[in-house]
Amino acid sequence: MTVFLKLLRMAFLTLSNIILNPIFWIAIFLVYIQYRRINKMRIQILGKNNQSARTMTMRSTIAGIIGGIAGTIVMRFIGITIHIKDFYYVLPLAIVLMLINIRYICFSYSGGLLCLFSLAFGFLHLDVSGMMAIVAVLHLIESILIYFDGYKDALPIFLKDKKYGVIGGFYLQRFWPIPFIVPFPMQMATVVAALGYGDISLGNVPKDKCKVSAKRLLLYSTILLLLSILSTKIYIFKWIAAIFSPVGHEYLIIYGQKEEKRKTPLFRRHSRGVTVLDVNKDGVGERMGIKRGDVIVRMNSYWINHQEELEAILKENPQYIWMQVIDKGGKINTFTYKDYQRGINSLDIVIVPIDIQFVFDIQNTSCILKKITNGIKNKFSKKKNM
Numbered sequence: 001m002t003v004f005l006k007l008l009r010m011a012f013l014t015l016s017n018i019i020l021n022p023i024f025w026i027a028i029f030l031v032y033i034q035y036r037r038i039n040k041m042r043i044q045i046l047g048k049n050n051q052s053a054r055t056m057t058m059r060s061t062i063a064g065i066i067g068g069i070a071g072t073i074v075m076r077f078i079g080i081t082i083h084i085k086d087f088y089y090v091l092p093l094a095i096v097l098m099l100i101n102i103r104y105i106c107f108s109y110s111g112g113l114l115c116l117f118s119l120a121f122g123f124l125h126l127d128v129s130g131m132m133a134i135v136a137v138l139h140l141i142e143s144i145l146i147y148f149d150g151y152k153d154a155l156p157i158f159l160k161d162k163k164y165g166v167i168g169g170f171y172l173q174r175f176w177p178i179p180f181i182v183p184f185p186m187q188m189a190t191v192v193a194a195l196g197y198g199d200i201s202l203g204n205v206p207k208d209k210c211k212v213s214a215k216r217l218l219l220y221s222t223i224l225l226l227l228s229i230l231s232t233k234i235y236i237f238k239w240i241a242a243i244f245s246p247v248g249h250e251y252l253i254i255y256g257q258k259e260e261k262r263k264t265p266l267f268r269r270h271s272r273g274v275t276v277l278d279v280n281k282d283g284v285g286e287r288m289g290i291k292r293g294d295v296i297v298r299m300n301s302y303w304i305n306h307q308e309e310l311e312a313i314l315k316e317n318p319q320y321i322w323m324q325v326i327d328k329g330g331k332i333n334t335f336t337y338k339d340y341q342r343g344i345n346s347l348d349i350v351i352v353p354i355d356i357q358f359v360f361d362i363q364n365t366s367c368i369l370k371k372i373t374n375g376i377k378n379k380f381s382k383k384k385n386m
Helices: 002-019 022-046 053-078 090-100 107-121 128-149 206-231 236-262 284-288 307-315 362-366 368-385
Strands: 155-161 165-184 187-201 274-279 295-299 320-326 332-338 349-351
Touching: 022 053, 022 090, 022 155, 022 165, 022 187, 053 128, 053 165, 090 107, 090 187, 107 128, 107 187, 107 236, 128 165, 128 187, 128 206, 128 236, 165 206, 165 274, 187 206, 187 236, 206 236, 274 284, 284 332, 295 307
Parallel strands: none
Antiparallel strands: 155 165, 165 187, 274 295, 274 349, 295 320, 320 332
């Protein structure tokens, strides 16, 4: 009971310190901006948006607070202590790095680079072991967040493949403000971290992709934590931990992206039927039981090979429909749905088309600085043409 009360008191202390911390609200605002950017892309790709940036931010914030409380407990258990000045530069550098690539908002990059700078030049005099231990614990928490939250609000995208033509996929982009209490010498203080998860899913559904990514990140965080502990005893491991922090994290991202490109795309056109890329929440398709990756081959006795054929049947506003669908495992399922009052004019799903005008560019999307530069160039070119 005593341990439980201590944990409860620690959770309450963390929560009360969070609410009063202005940096935490700045982190929430940055997360909100990113979700607004993603929603603009959703409109550009799909022509509509059924997500709210405010709701997405709120969900991420709640998940981040829970993660922060868990991280606080882990840090207290391990006995991590650092100096408060060590965190004066981490979040500002993370924001600067975010302009180069969205995923660089993660502390593995800013924390690792600052530690390397401190080791090389003796400037800042950071507690490298403590900093790397905190980064490790943060990624331990992030691996859990990715497993349970990383696949939510995945953005459907379209790419062009040399072999399969237009293929579908998902752009996974989640951000979490992570507030936690860190014991400093002679005091306790609230530290706010920002974690970002960015990936693409082409060969599998987002949930399965996130499970794989989470397990790999858990391994990464465990190795980094062990290196940080060793660095308190052996000096060379300070360098190893500081290098491993950004390099190891970047390797996980690049390896995951290359792995996806090597896989046979799940969301591609087949010899018959149309492939479902996404299913809108609470829509007709979801209520019928249609899932991502399903291939619709028949509807109301008509064979379906093009999206236009599907739309032609629904234009008649039928009161009853039945479909034959092949799932990603090759099993044939039959689904039915009826609405005798209003009829059915949409399945509320996203189909992989034969051709598409807007093709997703992950490089241009990930780099805010490049996007700003291109925007300025476009404005100048328009003025010259006028």
